[in-house]
Amino acid sequence: MPEIAPITGHRVAFFGGSFDPPHAGHLTIARAAQQALKLDTILFAPVGTQPLKPLGSTASYEDRVAMTELAIAKEPDFCVSRVDAPKPGGAPNYTLDTLHVLRAHMAAGAELFCLMGADSLHGLRRWYHAAEIPFTAHLVVASRPGDNLNDLSMLLPQGVSLQSANPVHLGSGNVELLTYAVRNATGTTAPFYVLPGLHVDASATQIRASLHGGFGATPLLLPQVANYIVSHHLYTDG
Numbered sequence: 001m002p003e004i005a006p007i008t009g010h011r012v013a014f015f016g017g018s019f020d021p022p023h024a025g026h027l028t029i030a031r032a033a034q035q036a037l038k039l040d041t042i043l044f045a046p047v048g049t050q051p052l053k054p055l056g057s058t059a060s061y062e063d064r065v066a067m068t069e070l071a072i073a074k075e076p077d078f079c080v081s082r083v084d085a086p087k088p089g090g091a092p093n094y095t096l097d098t099l100h101v102l103r104a105h106m107a108a109g110a111e112l113f114c115l116m117g118a119d120s121l122h123g124l125r126r127w128y129h130a131a132e133i134p135f136t137a138h139l140v141v142a143s144r145p146g147d148n149l150n151d152l153s154m155l156l157p158q159g160v161s162l163q164s165a166n167p168v169h170l171g172s173g174n175v176e177l178l179t180y181a182v183r184n185a186t187g188t189t190a191p192f193y194v195l196p197g198l199h200v201d202a203s204a205t206q207i208r209a210s211l212h213g214g215f216g217a218t219p220l221l222l223p224q225v226a227n228y229i230v231s232h233h234l235y236t237d238g
């Protein structure tokens with residue numbers, strides 16, 4: 001288990017992903033979530049082994065951490081966390097386990113959120129102990145082109161139901177936020193948030209393909225990340 005420093009702030013979001021490389025989509029949804037939910041801290045956590053990505057990442061974990069550090073360098077409330085560092089033998093990093101580790105490092109009474117894009121919500125039913133995740137951290141789902149959020153009930157893990165069909169429209173800083181409640185079989189409820197107005201057309205897969213094809217850096221990459229990619233010869237082979 002990596003060394004985890006105590007986590008400051010009372011409203012803390014875990015933002016897991018491959019960050020292979022980090023791009024404008026990641027930053028846009030994190031900024032929107034921070035504004036809408038008044039988050040104190042967002043922990044960008046590159047993953048060692050994503051259980052549902054059998055081919056793994058292209059860049060090494062250390063390169064992904066370094067690029068993520070560069071991408072968030074100007075964002076005072078974002079930080080990179082090694083909570084999802086590679087495990088011995090390449091064992092999978094399960095989000096539920098990670099959320100429990102984070103909770104153990106947070107102050108009593110602090111709230112934990114889990115930020116993800118719409119494509120991740122579409123896969124959530126297949127995650128390890130998925131039904132426990134919305135009750136371990138409040139889910140915050142950002143819209144993304146190609147993955148509609150019209151029927152949320154169908155996307156929630158089995159045993160989790162949407163309690164409020166009519167969401168409350170809230171949010172601060174001009175960011176639209178829908179607030180629902182979810183409920184499990186024991187009657188426990190939790191808030192469940194959607195950021196419906198983002199639709200940032202950016203993906204690491206597209207960016208890797210562009211770099212591999214020799215088309216150079218795209219505007220979706222921060223210049224400092226693009227420079228790192230060039231100087232470390234990433235995403236050119238394979």
Ligand code: ATP
Nearest residue numbers: 016017018019025116117120144200202203204205
């Ligand atoms: P890849 O194309 O390699 O699968 P990705 O662009 O989806 O990568 P990840 O690092 O895997 O990036 O994503 C981490 C999290 O950020 C996921 O929950 C994903 O849904 C979300 N995310 C990434 N890009 C966007 C985007 N443009 N809009 C909304 N969510 C996004």
